[in-house]
Amino acid sequence: MNILIIDDDQSLRFMLEEICKHAKWDSQAAVNGKQGVELFHKHQFDLILVDYHMPEMDGMQTVREIRKHNHNVPILVLTVDERQEVADRMLEEGANDFALKPVKAPDIISRIQLHVQLANMREMHDRGEEVFTAKGISKRTLDHVAHHLKTHKDPSSVDEISKDIGLAYPTVYRYLMHLLDEGKVKQVVSHQRIGRPKKLYQWYTH
The missing domain is CATH 1.10.10.10 (Winged helix-like DNA-binding domain superfamily/Winged helix DNA-binding domain)
Structure with missing residues (x-):
């Protein structure tokens, strides 16, 4: 599995990369939304973790830009903002889920596993395969x-x-x-x- 991490906080990027290593997943990191979108176009990713508050291109803009080109890749937004309107807007722009900071390893690992599984189920459904039996x-x-x-x-x-x-x-x-x-x-x-x-x-x- 290959995870794209987009966050301007160096310590959080490092922590998320370490979490991915622990889960035996590959990961690549970008320091802002613009660099993240560029990486997304160059490589194949199974899921994207994107911070909401970033300079140049914030999480909302980043999600919107990625969704212009790909409607299927799971996107999880990380935020310290607990306002309902922010959560609603993130989902409206195409994010699959959001997680509040500080991030906890067990929570983010389970969310990643779940959303990648759901994305795989979507692909199988699009191909006309039986998702119930195949994915339990x-x-x-x-x-x-x-x-x-x-x-x-x-x-x-x-x-x-x-x-x-x-x-x-x-x-x-x-x-x-x-x-x-x-x-x-x-x-x-x-x-x-x-x-x-x-x-x-x-x-x-x-």
Whole structure:
């Protein structure tokens, strides 16, 4: 796996490169969005980690520029900004997910694995292959998660869904990401009075 890291903070670039080494992934790093886009055009990457606050070309502009040329590569935005409108805009511009700094290795590794897996599933779906069997997605479990969302008017957290249907948190999260990727679920960012924003999920009614 090859990861593109775009961040103007040298210490964070180093830490992310070390995390990739630990996970036995290759990585290349860029010091700003402009250099990151240039690297993206020259090499094949499985996923992009991009910082939101950068000089010259910020994370939002970088995501927008990459999405002009590639709609499939997973993009994770790293930010210290906890405002809901920023999170909403990042997703609207084409980011797949966002992670708040300070970055924690287990969290970023699991997010990378998940989004690369979802991207592979998308490719298989486009080729007409059966994604459920190939990637361990059970239709029965998918139906359980979907049923919870369809029968609850208000957005639900992963914890709430997990408790309701009796499945482990990582399993529910993986199935939610699959439904999100399929356009059947939307993500809502709820700001708490105390602590970080909370991501909630709701069945998408067209």
